[in-house]
Amino acid sequence: MKDILRMMRFDLLSAAPLALVPLIVIVLALTGIVFLIFPGAAAFMLAGALLFILPQGTIAEKSDFAKLYGTLPVDRRNITRARFLFIFTCLFVAEVFALVLITLSLQFRLNTLLPNQNAEFMQVAAQTFNSSAASNYTLTVVLFTVACFAFSFMEMTGQIFGRESDLKVIFIAMGILTVIGVAFTILSDRDIIPAFNIEAFVEKLKSIRTALCIGIHIVLLGLNILFGEITANALAKREL
């Protein structure tokens, strides 16, 4: 576990000089929007996490890290496992930060300090502060879920099949989702399968919201660990 933590720290320090300035810009910009206009915008803090995740492959390739990994006194599998935990951790930290921001934003309601409260735009903004806090949190958790799964899956396919396959994976994933969505719509229109009532579904989930949220995070952590093991096993047979 110590080696994994060291490698996560290594990845963080690799990306930090490149990510810091854009991260500060994103945080400042989003904080302003979150506190003054739309609390749910905090969900986009996840973009800050991506500043640390996305460059890893490019940095490793450009700096010939394959040779470095061959000289470090670290098990190769732990190098791979660390990358997946790094992805999860970055997104999780961003998510927690976003949820804290939403909470503070709804608490302080700084939007009321802005001028022209009667303007249409300000009325719309005020509604986002008055609506249930849950919808703001839900947006953040949903984005975290999608991002965590997508980027760890892409990391797995990128490391096993090469980074050039990332675009292929995205198109295939989009294609599959489209096919499922279209098929579902057609089948429910023809009453072959019951129509999905999203409002009723969300209502049902309200009672188990917290447990569901915790469950989603545990499942995603488990998936990250699984993808990490699959990747580590695949790469262990290859030469550096």
Add this chain to the structure above:
Amino acid sequence: MENNILEIQGLCKTYDDFSLQDVSFSLPRGYIMGFVGQNGSGKTTTIRSILNMAQFDSGKISVFGLDSVTDSIAIKERLGVVFDSLYLAEHLNAKQIETQLRPFYKDWDSKEYHSRLKAFNLPEDKKVGDFSKGMKMKFMIAVALSHKPELIILDEPTSGLDPVARDELLDILAEYIEDENRGVLFSTHITADVERIADFVTILHNGKVWYTGTKDDLAADYAVLKGDAKDIPEGVMDKLIGYHNYRNGFEALIRTADLAGLPESLEHEKASIDEILVYIAKEDKHEGHSAHDAV
């Protein structure tokens, strides 16, 4: 403490178009070994096998008496490696790279690291990617030396360096080996570097060890024979390596043991490592008349 800091026995590794065949050699503690051979002779493959970066088909590699595969991590704690190109984050400076690497080594010495940077005139705040080739090489050595390794492996460290930088690098290695408990293995095709500082030499040719032993024995064992082809006695042709006919006569490599009984019209002189490599290569091109078995 084991006498040999590095032992390779019967190393075999096959790729589609190349193979290492029964590579065996040892490096005693306190010495520098030059690992020479043409481009593509298998030097880097051998080094990658030592580092467990390449999986070999058969054989055994021991470093510090430990198995290179099962004890790979323990070995790398005590091993410094320098490749021919920078393998550290180019967008970081020396201070940031130390912060990255320090936690991986129990014996990392920050004072040593910073004093090496100072001694090598390497700026701590400049991105290492902006260093010149010579500076990058010295930086990799500074990193390699900062965790007090007992063995340093360098893969073509002087290629692309100017003579001054090469000279500085060799001085660093000579200073490092003053501690008799250490060892240096450096692979190169620049034989002048080997002539200058190596104690032992291993010559790799087409994936096989052509020679392994002391540099002095190599110099004593082989000579360049020159003269008129007509003066070559019967039976000697088969002993010549890389025979080549020029307008004014022939040249070939020969074992000094085979010089006995040759006519005085044939001249011989000490063979440099460079010449040995050239004649081995010529032998391969069938310019010679004899097949010389690898050691």
